[in-house]
Amino acid sequence: MSIVQRLAKLLGHPIGVRSALGKGSTFSILLPIAAAQQPEVIEDVPAQDKARRQTGTILMVEDEEDLRNLMGKLLEDEGHTVVAMPNAQDALTWASTAPAPPDLLLTDFELHTGPSGLSLAQELPDVLGFAVPTIILTGHITAETMQSIAEASFEQIAKPVSPEVLLPRISVLMHAARAAIPRKQSGSVVADERALHIVDDDPMIRATTRRLFETEGWPVYTYKSAEAFLAAPRPGPAACLIVDGVLPGMSGVALLEALQAEKSTLPAVMLTGHGDAAMAVKALKAGAADLIEKPARAVDLLASVNHAIERSIDERARNTARRAAQKSFDGLTPRERDVLVKVLDGTPNKIIAADLGINQRTVENHRASVMRKTGTKSLPELVRLALAAGPLLA
Numbered sequence: 001m002s003i004v005q006r007l008a009k010l011l012g013h014p015i016g017v018r019s020a021l022g023k024g025s026t027f028s029i030l031l032p033i034a035a036a037q038q039p040e041v042i043e044d045v046p047a048q049d050k051a052r053r054q055t056g057t058i059l060m061v062e063d064e065e066d067l068r069n070l071m072g073k074l075l076e077d078e079g080h081t082v083v084a085m086p087n088a089q090d091a092l093t094w095a096s097t098a099p100a101p102p103d104l105l106l107t108d109f110e111l112h113t114g115p116s117g118l119s120l121a122q123e124l125p126d127v128l129g130f131a132v133p134t135i136i137l138t139g140h141i142t143a144e145t146m147q148s149i150a151e152a153s154f155e156q157i158a159k160p161v162s163p164e165v166l167l168p169r170i171s172v173l174m175h176a177a178r179a180a181i182p183r184k185q186s187g188s189v190v191a192d193e194r195a196l197h198i199v200d201d202d203p204m205i206r207a208t209t210r211r212l213f214e215t216e217g218w219p220v221y222t223y224k225s226a227e228a229f230l231a232a233p234r235p236g237p238a239a240c241l242i243v244d245g246v247l248p249g250m251s252g253v254a255l256l257e258a259l260q261a262e263k264s265t266l267p268a269v270m271l272t273g274h275g276d277a278a279m280a281v282k283a284l285k286a287g288a289a290d291l292i293e294k295p296a297r298a299v300d301l302l303a304s305v306n307h308a309i310e311r312s313i314d315e316r317a318r319n320t321a322r323r324a325a326q327k328s329f330d331g332l333t334p335r336e337r338d339v340l341v342k343v344l345d346g347t348p349n350k351i352i353a354a355d356l357g358i359n360q361r362t363v364e365n366h367r368a369s370v371m372r373k374t375g376t377k378s379l380p381e382l383v384r385l386a387l388a389a390g391p392l393l394a
């Protein structure tokens with residue numbers, strides 16, 4: 001009764017009750033008399049004109065098997081490709097490895113196992129790297145549910161939903177989304193698009209980095225794995241890549257090496273929480289313009305990305321940086337150069353001492369002297385300078 005009373009109050013329908021002792025009770029709901037209404041018709045795409053309907057791949061999430069099968073057949077008969085999933089986690093797993101993203105997400109709000117349909121809709125853009133049109137079907141008509149869906153800018157259709165309402169709405173959303181997407185040429189995004197591409201398996205880092213650069217006016221695309229990035233069209237030269245060094249599956253360094261093998265000139269910044277000299281050398285050899293240790297300050301990250309882009313589009317700046325870097329090493333003694341090469345290979349001080357036949361303390365003194373003469377204050381900075389100079393690592 002409490003549920004009925006709350007729903008009736010929300011809909012504005014008074015409830016009445018008459019009771020007779022020993023006989024029972026009669027409940028009534030007062031409804032206004034209204035004229036019959038025609039079924040909703042979406043004028044942009046008439047329901048009777050299937051030839052004008054937009055079709056595509058729909059990621060459908062529904063935990064009731066019979067309903068999932070019924071809706072899947074309805075959509076397939078309309079010409080859509082349907083990827084049907086019973087829960088949010090399976091949907092996200094599929095999205096993270098799918099060769100092509102879905103054109104639309106259609107999900108039930110209340111999924112009895114795992115996250116809700118709303119949570120799925122909010123997380124899916126982080127997995128795909130961009131938002132897709134979303135329709136949430138719900139039998140929940142509480143004000144809180146309606147407000148939470150509306151605030152997220154998702155479409156909401158109450159269950160049970162009729163095909164006459166659902167199918168045209170799907171078509172309109174797909175049409176609008178496709179009209180808003182820049183046309184791709186030769187498998188790449190628009191060549192002059194200034195955009196940031198973030199590859200990180202931590203959703204919080206993806207979200208915070210996205211907000212930082214969007215505030216600065218950047219279009220931002222996010223990927224939870226290197227594989228997901230490689231499956232997407234390649235960014236243009238005005239873009240920049242921020243990639244975590246440690247990723248599930250293909251590592252950040254392996255991603256840079258794959259791009260290098262493609263002769264890609266995409267500027268890249270690598271994030272690392274390890275301060276590993278060997279990783280630093282590999283990353284910068286693979287084409288990273290900078291290496292930043294986590295947690296990265298916003299001002300450092302913004303400056304690094306801008307610098308990486310400037311370097312990638314200005315060959316003269318690269319030549320100038322190379323000459324300046326080489327000059328930084330002019331004052332090193334032969335022994336200091338020997339120690340430097342070992343350090344850049346990631347060799348520990350103890351092993352360097354054994355290889356060169358000197359005391360470990362002497363190695364530490366040589367390292368300190370190298371840092372002082374080159375004006376570097378950290379290992380990543382020294383690695384960047386050495387790689388910029390070129391011949392030191394040949």
